[in-house]
Amino acid sequence: KQEVTQIPAALSVPEGENLVLNCSFTDSAIYNLQWFRQDPGKGLTSLLLIQSSQREQTSGRLNASLDKSSGRSTLYIAASQPGDSATYLCAVNAGNMLTFGGGTRLMVKP
Amino acid sequence: DAGVTQSPTHLIKTRGQQVTLRCSPKSGHDTVSWYQQALGQGPQFIFQYYEEEERQRGNFPDRFSGHQFPNYSSELNVNALLLGDSALYLCASSFAGTPYYGYTFGSGTRLTVV
Secondary structure, eight states, X not given: OOOEEEEOSEEEEETTOOEEEEEEESOOOOSEEEXXXXXXXXXXXXXXXXXXXXXEEEETTEEEEEEGGGTEEEEEEOSOOGGGOEEEEXXXXXXXXXXXXXXXXXXXXX | OOOOEEEOSEEEEOTTOOEEEEEEOOTTOOEEEEEEEOTTSOOEEXXXXXXXXXXXXXXXXXXXXXXXXXXXXXXXXXXXXXXXXXXXXXXXXXXXXXXXXXXXXXXXXXXXXX
């Protein structure tokens, strides 16, 4: 059974800092991994999708890496802004379902 | 290009009642999945529908059932509601032709059982 863990569970940083969110999974037989953002009480917004054959994906200030063999992914956020405050979720796709981690709640203080 | 649409946005039901939630997938997608997200937790997979049939199911009781229509839209039904069914219910659509395109989520339906 696939299990996904996200560390840290919560993070509070001053504006402008670069930060790294971690995601680990137990079964490396995956198609891809997706990082999502969730604002309080809202749905999920897809940030980055990394295929199992890829090492990283970039979108603006966001960079996600994937090491399938070790079961790890990281989301790097450069020059954080207060608008980045949200919960960040990673999810692995091993077939007809996504398995999610518990999320990292990020607070960026002005 | 419309994304995933869910209705209603919020719902309050009494314990023991039945509820139906609705989802319209993103244009071009033919597969609909449903997830339950309790407060402070990651979403949990309920089931996935493709070609009007349940293709895969998570660890949820038979009180949770679904349906997919010929236009790919879907309904989630929950019978005999329990207080523990209070959660955000998320619908996600995808394209069955390949698992490589990823999933698109709707804004969710907040269900409160009192």
